Amino acid sequence: MYIRDYLVKIAEDITERPLPSFSSESEYFLWKKNKQIQFQQMLGIDTYLNEQRSPLNVTITGTLKSDTHRIEKLYYESLPGLYVTANLYIPNDLKHPAPAIVYLCGHSPTQKVKYQDHPRKFAQLGFVTLIIDTIQFGEVQGMHHGTYAHGQFQWTSKGYTPSATEVWNAIRGIDLLTERQEVDQNRIGITGHSGGGAISWWTACCDDRIKAAAASSGTGTIASQVRERTIDTHCDCIFPNNPYGWSLIESYALMAPRPMLIISPDRDRNYTIESVRLVYERLKALYSNLGFKENIQLFDFHAHHSYSPDSRKAAFSWFLKHLKGEENSENKVNDIDGKQESEKELLVYQGKTPPNDESTTVQEWLIESKELPLIQSSQELKATKKNLIKKLMTESFAAFAKHNIPLAVETKQKYFSNEETWHHKFSFVSEYNWKIPGELWGSSMKASNSPTAIYLKSTANTDGFKFHKIPIIHDLPSEWQRAMIEVRGTGESAWGTEMNWNVRRSLALTGRTIASLRVWDVLRGIQAIRSRPEVNPDKIIIAAEKDMTVPALYAALLDSRIYAVILKDPPASQDISSNANGSDNVIEIINSLRHTDLPQLAGLIWPTKLIFLGNRPKNYRLSEDIHKKLGEPGGVWRMQELSDLNI
Structure with a gap:
């Protein structure tokens, strides 16, 4: 589609x-x-x-x-x-x-x-x-x-x-x-x-x-x-x-x-x-x-x-x-x-004009954002997270399907890239018969039912399925399986950036955004990958970079079984503008800033482990503090590469 x-x-x-x-x-x-x-x-x-x-x-x-x-x-x-x-x-x-x-x-x-x-x-x-x-x-x-x-x-x-x-x-x-x-x-x-x-x-x-x-x-x-x-x-x-x-x-x-x-x-x-x-x-x-x-x-x-x-x-x-x-x-x-x-x-x-005219800044203050309470315990976090999810499902993700849509997972191709590495190309239905492509690969020398890292295809990554070009998951320890899903607007379903302005304004008119569509795609993709016999359903990592870290974080909040999230160069906030033509910072989700922002979100995904790669904006110290305060089974890491990751 x-x-x-x-x-x-x-x-x-x-x-x-x-x-x-x-x-x-x-x-x-x-x-x-x-x-x-x-x-x-x-x-x-x-x-x-x-x-x-x-x-x-x-x-x-x-x-x-x-x-x-x-x-x-x-x-x-x-x-x-x-x-x-x-x-x-x-x-x-x-x-x-x-x-x-x-x-x-x-x-x-x-x-x-x-x-x-x-x-x-x-x-x-x-x-x-x-x-x-x-x-x-x-x-x-x-x-x-x-x-x-x-x-x-x-x-x-x-x-x-x-x-x-x-x-x-x-x-x-x-x-x-x-x-x-x-x-x-x-x-x-x-x-x-x-x-x-x-x-x-x-x-x-x-x-x-x-x-x-x-x-x-x-x-x-x-x-x-x-x-x-x-x-x-x-x-x-x-x-x-x-x-x-x-x-x-x-x-x-x-x-x-x-x-x-x-x-x-x-x-x-x-x-x-x-x-x-x-x-x-x-x-x-x-x-x-x-x-x-x-x-x-x-x-x-x-x-x-x-x-x-x-x-x-x-x-x-x-x-x-x-x-x-x-x-x-x-x-x-x-x-x-x-x-x-x-x-x-x-x-x-x-x-x-009267002094102190606030009409020039009304867009900044008319709609109030609610600050989340300080998290002191896991019980407080669970209560805050539950309330936030309820608000988001009502006011940000109301367009999510209310009925069960068959995933209709189809295997498209199985092959070996070398003597040790197998690949399974597949697709699944997200909504309205929109088929999302994906691929899962791992070592035939390792046991099945293995941990799996899912990379969210990014518009910043234009190398298709050239897996050696995805350092986020390529550098993970060898015992991990890798996967990639092409959320909407990437890969086979990509549209030219010149379409973004119209698409973003039109989607908002219908109660959706590009980022909220991608959150849904990620949740459906996790379901599809969890259904594979080779995958340990409780050891799923989501790996994403730049704009795609936003659907990664929201998906981790909504799916409480995500083991870890890897964020490479995440945006500091959803409260940032785009180019006039709408070609960058495609991260808006309706009403999200009325209730939370990305640093708070990264904290609330605990006990999902939080891993930063590259630039970590300083306001994410809030999320680090939550993970450090609550400790295991969560945790927070800041790294330049993942080859030494041990979680």
């Missing part, structure tokens, strides 16, 4: 998964409550939602007045030091609290300046409207295009995407509106275009205070994003962190049964119209099942990735109907009037 075939298959399988059928509205709301909690955890904002919120510290820097409304130029702190610039449009002569709209901008350098026509029109229609800038654009500095343009694939390990920050900033925008006396807090809607359309979905899915929504050019399916590679055109914020492998439709379903308008042009480069219509049909069935079929609507039109006069009017009418109770307004509402304030008039900071 080729990687593209695999990506398309899992993306289509996820998308085709049906939504539940609910026998009652109360059954749906119970399902939604549980899923919403999970969704907030996926984003990583659950902690902030469940604790007392910090003061918004709203600062108004100026006011503009017109015949129909005034504009307050302001900024607020969604978290201490995380500043959000915004313009608040307030209709003139309000006699009662009015409905309100949160408007979320698409990716434009000028943000609220470019999209000002929309809050202006909403204000003219009687809505208090808050339009906010996004990270990296407008007046809010920072990094939005992490994996898209800057090789920040460690964001996947952190469980971070900018959608978390944007959703949180929008939620605090709702908080701001509810504190205004001009606003009826029971009539708040949300809308936006492109990235703003996607964040409109995710905010409404998180926060039930949103009573109606309209998403323009922000709706699609995982299948289409992967199959047609429209993911390649998207910024990171379009997709939430997805450790559980949800379909986008499952996430969208959290909006039901509140009024939802999907707006989409039929020639959108970023979303195929077929995928948008599929989402609509699936959600319409859910809304109908709940008895609210009139609350969801699709407005499609012939255009590129953009608004049209009619699509804007459809959005204005939607909110007039569902937040103001004005029926049949479709043919009465006009389009935008085209009048605009200048950029200079609308800017909030006027070039004077």
Whole structure:
């Protein structure tokens, strides 16, 4: 199987998964409550939602007045030091609290300046409207295009995407509106275009205070994003962190049964119209099942990735109907009037950014990493390891097969390379009929049922099955048997490094990473090798170098019978970036850094013995200390070669 075939298959399988059928509205709301909690955890904002919120510290820097409304130029702190610039449009002569709209901008350098026509029109229609800038654009500095343009694939390990920050900033925008006396807090809607359309979905899915929504050019399916590679055109914020492998439709379903308008042009480069219509049909069935079929609507039109006069009017009418109770307004509402304030008039900071602006580093601290407790005894280690494995299996490796897949081990060839050395080439099935090649070899002069060292084929090793070129296992004592397995992306299943950028982003969208696929391959390979009569199942060593040390460590954690792990030049952490094209440091695992990092992992594999070759980053002293403190049957070695190894 080729990687593209695999990506398309899992993306289509996820998308085709049906939504539940609910026998009652109360059954749906119970399902939604549980899923919403999970969704907030996926984003990583659950902690902030469940604790007392910090003061918004709203600062108004100026006011503009017109015949129909005034504009307050302001900024607020969604978290201490995380500043959000915004313009608040307030209709003139309000006699009662009015409905309100949160408007979320698409990716434009000028943000609220470019999209000002929309809050202006909403204000003219009687809505208090808050339009906010996004990270990296407008007046809010920072990094939005992490994996898209800057090789920040460690964001996947952190469980971070900018959608978390944007959703949180929008939620605090709702908080701001509810504190205004001009606003009826029971009539708040949300809308936006492109990235703003996607964040409109995710905010409404998180926060039930949103009573109606309209998403323009922000709706699609995982299948289409992967199959047609429209993911390649998207910024990171379009997709939430997805450790559980949800379909986008499952996430969208959290909006039901509140009024939802999907707006989409039929020639959108970023979303195929077929995928948008599929989402609509699936959600319409859910809304109908709940008895609210009139609350969801699709407005499609012939255009590129953009608004049209009619699509804007459809959005204005939607909110007039569902937040103001004005029926049949479709043919009465006009389009935008085209009048605009200048950029200079609308800017909030006027070039004077507040000191200690944390928006430039939000990706580093928004998602907290939990420090593991200090290990003082084997009992503490066992408890910590058990809890960590439970977390990882839930939040990092949820895509691992839940049913028994036959290994289907096949012997491909048996031969002797000389009078003393025999070789068995074999393959086994990892998943989806993906066959992983391997080879086992040893000395015919030694007894069977021998200890075995498994080398994980590395993209750094390009010499195929030239075993004398693998010094890690070649230098082991002669009584050891050797093996090698070609985990995905190496050997026969290798793809060009130019594919890594797309593969890494696509896999994360489905709840996987290249490294997590390799962890699974290693676990399956160990099973296959343990099944061989020549192998002592309790004397298995995993040997790996550089990137491949990451799946080696995770496999050793999950398989408690590994005898030893040899790490040559391991990375210091999973919190390191890659090249912009994604060609190096292919080590991310979804959410792993929320719970552990490589030095902690190397310590927690005790009593599996730990052997370092080459460079051992200094932060691995933590893992050495654990192994030394707990002693046998574990142990730690630092060596330059393995010929003298005696374990």
